[in-house]
Amino acid sequence: MLKVENLQVIYDNKTxxxxxxxxxxxxxxxxxxxxxxxxxxxxxxxxxxxxxRPTKGKIYLDHWDLMSLSSKGLREIRREIGFIFQDYxxxxxxxxxxxxxxxxxxxxxxxxxxxxxxxxxDYERAQKALSYVALEEKxxxxxxxxxxxxxxxxxxxxxxxxxxxxxxxDEPVASLDRATAHLIMEYFRRANMKKNITILINLxxxxxxxxxxxxxxxxxxxxxxxDGKVGDLTDxxxxxxxx
Amino acid sequence: xxxxxxxxxxEFSLGRMxxxxxxxxxxxxxxxxxxxxxxxxxxxxxxxxVEIAILSSLTGVMLAIPVALLTSENISPNLYLSxxxxxxxxxxxxxxxxxxxxxxVSIFSIGKFPGMIxxxxxxxxxxxxxxxxxxxxxxxxxxxxxxxxxASSLEVLRYCVLPNMMGMAVSVFFIVFETNIRxxxxxxxxxxxxxxxxxxxxxxxxxxxxxxxxILMLFATILLIDxxxxxxxxxxxxxxxxxxxxEHYRKRKILKSMLLPLIFAGLVVGIINSLNITLERMxxxxxxxxxxxxxxxxxxxxxxxxxxxxxxxxxMIAVFATVVGGFFAIIFSFFAAYNLAPxxxxxxxxxxxxxxxxxxxxxxxxxxFFRGVGPGPLAGALALSIxxxxxxxxxxxxxxxxxxxxxxxxxxxxGATRLEAYRHGIFPxxxxxxxxxxxxxxxxxxxxxxxxGIIxxxxxxTALTMNINWRNWExxxxxxxxxxxxxxxxxxxxxxxxxxxx
Numbered sequence: 001m002l003k004v005e006n007l008q009v010i011y012d013n014k015t016x017x018x019x020x021x022x023x024x025x026x027x028x029x030x031x032x033x034x035x036x037x038x039x040x041x042x043x044x045x046x047x048x049x050x051x052x053r054p055t056k057g058k059i060y061l062d063h064w065d066l067m068s069l070s071s072k073g074l075r076e077i078r079r080e081i082g083f084i085f086q087d088y089x090x091x092x093x094x095x096x097x098x099x100x101x102x103x104x105x106x107x108x109x110x111x112x113x114x115x116x117x118x119x120x121x122d123y124e125r126a127q128k129a130l131s132y133v134a135l136e137e138k139x140x141x142x143x144x145x146x147x148x149x150x151x152x153x154x155x156x157x158x159x160x161x162x163x164x165x166x167x168x169x170d171e172p173v174a175s176l177d178r179a180t181a182h183l184i185m186e187y188f189r190r191a192n193m194k195k196n197i198t199i200l201i202n203l204x205x206x207x208x209x210x211x212x213x214x215x216x217x218x219x220x221x222x223x224x225x226x227d228g229k230v231g232d233l234t235d236x237x238x239x240x241x242x243x
Numbered sequence: 244x245x246x247x248x249x250x251x252x253x254e255f256s257l258g259r260m261x262x263x264x265x266x267x268x269x270x271x272x273x274x275x276x277x278x279x280x281x282x283x284x285x286x287x288x289x290x291x292x293v294e295i296a297i298l299s300s301l302t303g304v305m306l307a308i309p310v311a312l313l314t315s316e317n318i319s320p321n322l323y324l325s326x327x328x329x330x331x332x333x334x335x336x337x338x339x340x341x342x343x344x345x346x347x348v349s350i351f352s353i354g355k356f357p358g359m360i361x362x363x364x365x366x367x368x369x370x371x372x373x374x375x376x377x378x379x380x381x382x383x384x385x386x387x388x389x390x391x392x393x394a395s396s397l398e399v400l401r402y403c404v405l406p407n408m409m410g411m412a413v414s415v416f417f418i419v420f421e422t423n424i425r426x427x428x429x430x431x432x433x434x435x436x437x438x439x440x441x442x443x444x445x446x447x448x449x450x451x452x453x454x455x456x457x458i459l460m461l462f463a464t465i466l467l468i469d470x471x472x473x474x475x476x477x478x479x480x481x482x483x484x485x486x487x488x489x490e491h492y493r494k495r496k497i498l499k500s501m502l503l504p505l506i507f508a509g510l511v512v513g514i515i516n517s518l519n520i521t522l523e524r525m526x527x528x529x530x531x532x533x534x535x536x537x538x539x540x541x542x543x544x545x546x547x548x549x550x551x552x553x554x555x556x557x558x559m560i561a562v563f564a565t566v567v568g569g570f571f572a573i574i575f576s577f578f579a580a581y582n583l584a585p586x587x588x589x590x591x592x593x594x595x596x597x598x599x600x601x602x603x604x605x606x607x608x609x610x611x612f613f614r615g616v617g618p619g620p621l622a623g624a625l626a627l628s629i630x631x632x633x634x635x636x637x638x639x640x641x642x643x644x645x646x647x648x649x650x651x652x653x654x655x656x657x658g659a660t661r662l663e664a665y666r667h668g669i670f671p672x673x674x675x676x677x678x679x680x681x682x683x684x685x686x687x688x689x690x691x692x693x694x695x696g697i698i699x700x701x702x703x704x705t706a707l708t709m710n711i712n713w714r715n716w717e718x719x720x721x722x723x724x725x726x727x728x729x730x731x732x733x734x735x736x737x738x739x740x741x742x743x744x745x
Contacts, residue, residue, distance in 0.1 A: 051387050071395075078393035089388035091403060093410045097492070102402050106393030113398050116500040123493050140486045155388075162392055 001027045002048070002166060002198065007057035009043050009222075017043040018054070019222045027165075030192045031200045032213030036242055040222040041202040045168045048200070049081045050074060061166070079106035082159030082197075086171040088151040092144035096135065096154055099143050100126040103161030129157035133187055149180035156187050160195075167191065169201040173208065181205070185212045206238065267615035274455035281456045284441065289464055291355060292437035296424040298514050299359050303366020304416045305507070308408060310367075311374035312400060318378060318386070329375075332368055337730040338723060340365045340426045341606075341694040342704075344435040345711045346719070350532045355436025356518055362426060366419045373415050378404060413479055417472045424468055425604050428461060432606065432697055433708070446610055458603070465602050539720035546718045550725045553696070553703030556620055558729070560695065560702050561688035563624045568631025569681050575636040577665050580643035582651065585661065593636075600633025605691050609700040620701025627691055631684050642676045643669065678744045682737040689733050693726050 002025040009018040018040045025031055033041050046052040048059060050066055059066040064077055082103075090099045104122045105113055112118075130136050133153035138146065143154065152172055159167060169188065173181035189212055191197045203209045209216055209230075216233050218226030218241040226237050312318065314332070319325035343364055347357035381404065389403040431439020438457060445453040486492045577583050579597060584590035608626035616622050646669065654668030655661070670677075696704020703726060710718045 046387075049391055051391060075393040075395060078391055081391070083388065083391035085384050085388055087382075087384060089385045091406050094406045098406075098496075102389060102394070103392050105389075105398050105402065110395070110397070113394075114401065116401075116496065118493070118496075120490075120493065123489050127489055139489075140492065142483075158392070 003060040005058040007054050010055045021224050028196045030214045032209035033202045033217045035219035039219040042170050045170050049078050079162050080165045082162050082164035082167040084155050084169040084172045086174050088155050090143040095140050097139045100158045103158040129160045133157045152184050166198045171202050270614040273451040277455040278452040281453050285457050285460050288438040292427045295358050296427040299362035300366045300420040300423050302363040304370045306367050307370040315375050315378035336368045337727040339690050339694045344430050345433040348434050351528045353434040358430040358435030362423050369419050370415045429604050429606050535716050538716035541717050542720040543717035546721050549706050553706045554729050557692040557702035560624045560692040564627035564631045564688050565685045567628040568635050571632040572635035576640040579640040597633045597636045600629050605630040618699040623695035623700030638680050675744045679741050682741050
C-alpha cells in the first residue's frame with residue numbers, strides 16, 4: 001500500500017540526507033527503522049507525509065502519487081497518515097481534549113474550523129480515543145500539566161482521531177523511561193493488531209525494535225543497508241548498521 | 244575619573260545642590276499641606292489618564308496579534324515583507340512615547356486623542372515585539388504536528404499558534420498597561436491629555452499644595468493598579484472551571500468561540516466611540532500628517548551641530564544616572580533583600596522606599612528638582628539617578644532573594660558577618676547578573692534622557708520639542724534619525740557586552 005521509490009533528499013543544496021531509498025510496505029505491517037543519529041531516519045518518515053519534500057523520487061500511498069497532489073489533495077492524504085513526534089508537540093495551554101480534537105480538523109469545512117465548530121460526534125470520538133489510551137479522567141486538564149508519557153498518549157489519541165491507515169512515529173519513546181516506553185509501544189502494537197494500522201517507527205533502541213516490530217529497516221548515512229525480518233537481524237548486521 | 248568628567252558634563256555641582264537644599268525643603272514643606280479641596284478635579288483627570296492607558300493598551304495589543312502573525316519570520320506568508328516591516332518597526336520603537344505625542348499633537352491638535360494614539364503606537368510596538376519573539380520561538384515540529392493531521396496554514400494559525408498567544412495576550416496586556424499608565428501621566432506636558440496637563444499648570448503657577456495633592460493621588464492610583472493587575476493575573480493563572488460533562492464542555496466551548504469575537508468587536512466599537520473621531524477631523528489630520536512626514540523626510544543635515552551637542556548631553560545624563568544608580572543599588576539591595584537584610588523591618592522599609600523611587604516617571608521627578616537646582620541637565624540627571632536606583636535595587640534584590648541559600652551559608656559558616664558575606668561571596672557570585680541588569684537600565688535611561696528635555700531638563704529633547712513647536716519638520720527629521728541611530732547603537736553595544744559578561 002505504501003511505496004517509496006528512489007528517494008533522495010538534499011538539505012540546503014549541500015547536505016545529503018537520503019540517497020536512493022526504495023521500499024514497499026504492505027497493509028498491517030509493523031516496521032521499525034533503526035540507525036545511528038544523522039542516518040536519515042527522521043528525514044525518511046517526514047518525506048512520507050511530505051513535511052520534507054524530497055529532491056528526487058516518488059511516494060505512493062494506495063494509488064495516490066503524493067508528489068503530484070495539489071495542496072488540498074495533500075491535506076486530504078495527510079489525514080490518512082498519522083505522525084507522532086519525540087517531543088509530543090501538544091498545544092500546552094489547551095486542554096487535553098482540545099488537543100485530541102485537532103485530529104478531527106481535516107474532517108471540517110474551513111468555516112467550521114475557523115469558528116471551532118466541532119459536533120457531538122467529534123467530541124465522542126475524541127473521548128473514545130482518550131479512553132483507548134486510558135486518559136479519560138485527564139480530559140479537561142491543560143496539556144502542560146501532564147507527564148511525558150501521558151503527553152505521548154494524548155498525541156496517540158489525537159492521531160487515532162484522524163482514523164489513519166498509516167502511523168509514522170519519529171522516536172516516540174526516546175525521552176521516556178523504560179517502563180513508560182514499553183507502555184507506549186504496547187499502544188502502537190494494539191493499534192496495529194486491532195485497528196490494522198500500518199506502522200513505521202523510528203527507534204534508536206534495538207531491543208525495543210526487536211520486541212515489537214515484525215520487520216526492520218536499517219539506515220546508514222542516508223542509505224538503506226538492511227531490510228528484513230526481525231529474525232535476520234544478526235549481530236553482524238547490527239555492526240554493519242552502527243559501525 | 245570618568246564620573247568626574249561625566250559629572251562636569253551634566254553641570255554637576257555640589258555647591259548648587261547644597262544651595263538648592265533650602266529651596267527643596269521649602270518645596271516639600273509646602274507640599275506637606277496638600278490641598279484636599281482640589282481632589283475632585285484631580286480625580287477627574289486621573290480617571291482620564293487611566294482611561295487613556297487602558298484603551299491604548301487594548302488597542303495596541305489587539306492590533307499587534309494579527310500583525311505578529313504577519314511579521315514572524317517562521318510563519319510569515321512572505322519573508323521579505325516581514326523583514327521590511329520588522330526594520331520599520333524597530334526604527335519606530337526607538338522613538339519615545341512623549342515624542343510621538345508631541346508630533347501627534349501638532350497633527351490632531353491638543354486633547355486626549357493624540358495621547359491615545361501615541362500610547363497605542365507604543366503599546367502596539369511593545370506587544371508586537373513580545374508576540375513575535377514568542378512565535379519565532381515555536382519550533383518547527385510544533386507547527387508540523389498540526390500540519391501532519393492535514394491542517395491548512397490557516398488552521399495551523401488558529402489551532403497551534405493562537406491558543407498560546409491568547410493566554411499570553413493577557414500578560415502582555417498587563418505589562419503594556421503598567422508601562423502606559425506611567426507614560427500617560429506625563430502626556431499632558433505636551434498637551435496630549437491626562438493628569439499631566441494640570442500638573443504642568445500648577446507647577447508654572449507655583450501651586451505646590453495642588454501639586455502635592457496630584458502626586459499623592461497619582462502614587463495611590465499607580466500602587467492600586469499594580470496591585471490590581473497582580474491580582475487579576477494571579478486569578479487568571481489559577482482559574483480552572485469545573486466541567487460536569489462532555490456536553491457541558493462542548494457548549495461552553497461553542498459559547499466561548501462565539502463570545503470572544505463579539506467581545507473583540509464590541510471593544511473596537513467602544514474605543515472608536517469613546518474617541519469621538521469624526522471623519523472630518525481624521526481627514527484634516529491625515530492631510531497635515533502626510534505633509535509633516537513629507538517634510539521630515541527632507542532631512543535638514545546642516546542642523547547637525549545641535550544634534551551632536553544634544554545627543555552627547557543625553558548620553559552623559561544616561562551614563563551619569565546609570566553609574567550613580569548602580570552604585571546606590573549595590574548598597575540598597577543588601578538592605579532590601581529579605582534574606583540578607585539585618586532585620587525584616589529594614590527590608591520592608593527599604594522596599595517601601597524603592598517603590599516610591601520607581602513609581603514616578605523620571606520626568607516628574609525632574610520637575611521637583613527644578614526647584615532645587617534649576618532647570619538644566621543636572622535636574623534631569625538627578626531625577627533619572629533616583630529612578631534608576633529604585634528600579635535597579637528592586638531587580639537586583641530579587642536576584643539576591645532567588646539565589647540558593649547555600650551560596651550565602653557557605654560564606655557565613657566561615658564566621659563572616661552578613662555584610663562580609665555579601666561583599667565577598669554573594670556579590671561576586673551574582674556580578675554577571677548585576678552587570679546585565681545595569682546594561683538594561685542603560686538602554687532604558689538612554690530613552691528616558693531623550694525626553695527629559697521636553698520640560699527643559701537637558702539633552703536632545705530640548706531641541707526636539709523646540710523644533711516640533713516651531714514646526715521645523717526638516718530638523719525634527721534629522722533629530723529623530725540621530726536619536727534612533729544612537730539608541731540602536733547603544734542597544735547593540737549593550738547586547739554585545741551582556742553576552743561577553745556571560
